[in-house]
Amino acid sequence: MTGVLPITLADATKVVQALLLSGKEYVCVMKLHGEAPEERIRGVLKEFEDVIYQRPPVRSAVKRQLRTRRIYYVDFLEMDGRNVLFKVGCEGGTYIRKLCFDVGEVLGCGAHMQELRRTRAGPFVEDDTVTLHDVAYQFPQWQEKKDEGILKKFIQPMERALALVPKVYIRDSAVDAVCHGASLTAPGVLSLESGIGEGSAIAIMSLKGEAVALARATVGSDAMLGMNHGIVAKVERVLMPRSTYLRCWKSGEKADA
Amino acid sequence: MPRSVAPWELQRKLLIRAEDRTNPKYGCRPEERPAEDYIRHGVINLDKTAGPTSHEVAAWVKRILKLQAVGHGGTLEA
Numbered sequence: 001m002t003g004v005l006p007i008t009l010a011d012a013t014k015v016v017q018a019l020l021l022s023g024k025e026y027v028c029v030m031k032l033h034g035e036a037p038e039e040r041i042r043g044v045l046k047e048f049e050d051v052i053y054q055r056p057p058v059r060s061a062v063k064r065q066l067r068t069r070r071i072y073y074v075d076f077l078e079m080d081g082r083n084v085l086f087k088v089g090c091e092g093g094t095y096i097r098k099l100c101f102d103v104g105e106v107l108g109c110g111a112h113m114q115e116l117r118r119t120r121a122g123p124f125v126e127d128d129t130v131t132l133h134d135v136a137y138q139f140p141q142w143q144e145k146k147d148e149g150i151l152k153k154f155i156q157p158m159e160r161a162l163a164l165v166p167k168v169y170i171r172d173s174a175v176d177a178v179c180h181g182a183s184l185t186a187p188g189v190l191s192l193e194s195g196i197g198e199g200s201a202i203a204i205m206s207l208k209g210e211a212v213a214l215a216r217a218t219v220g221s222d223a224m225l226g227m228n229h230g231i232v233a234k235v236e237r238v239l240m241p242r243s244t245y246l247r248c249w250k251s252g253e254k255a256d257a
Numbered sequence: 258m259p260r261s262v263a264p265w266e267l268q269r270k271l272l273i274r275a276e277d278r279t280n281p282k283y284g285c286r287p288e289e290r291p292a293e294d295y296i297r298h299g300v301i302n303l304d305k306t307a308g309p310t311s312h313e314v315a316a317w318v319k320r321i322l323k324l325q326a327v328g329h330g331g332t333l334e335a
Contacts, residue, residue: 005330005331007300007318008299008328009299009322009327010325025263072261092331120265131304157299160300172277172283175283175284194270208279210284225274244283
């Protein structure tokens, strides 16, 4: 199986949780075990654009209990004999091998996954991927020339991985408290993205666009916009080292002296 | 059945609560991090080839870049 595989480096490994949960897109070749007319296949694939139930396969890394996954879209692309090519957008943790099997069951003829290529993992798409060869070639180039432009050709800031996570931007004076795991309170919030619900996973960002922490909103966007005091998000994963910003949360100390 | 909107099709608006400035003395814009820092806070959007497992590919990247730890965003079967 091939395709988009974001690799998080060193300290950026902390954002991997956000990537695992994020949606994926695949292009898949499904092999039918019998004949089926194209119209019927198109119809059955569309039926799977819904919340589906899946039990993880025997060989898998998670507990084998029935779980639900959302399929955002399934687009039939083409077929050649018993090979059916389709594109699927789905929630993280959807098993496409299972999906193919289930499509085969509904069709009646049976089917299995023949080929799979991931074309998206969260914000990362196929177009801006690099190969392992690029990495193996470019990194020594950078070590030799110390030209940062070379690094930027194949490494992106970890904040890129959070592109689809709704963001809350906070004051400098609130940053270090969050780095120590404190809940985010309303006065620290400068701006926020629409569509945050109570319980949504969010990213807390500095005004410089640095990721400070992954958190869970305790109120929705609208409430967050109107509140004057009180907790708006609980920190789940701190991404920025402590003391990057000045500590402003102990009485008697100030942000910019 | 209506299509549910994929996260990448969603448009979000920025809602402003208050204005403030940021002190250039602290922190750093992600694109301007010094090289070592840039690597340590970086992500490689890799195109995995058929054959090696996701873990093997991640381990190779780790070795090439001489890092202590790397992670990957979702296993792709070998």
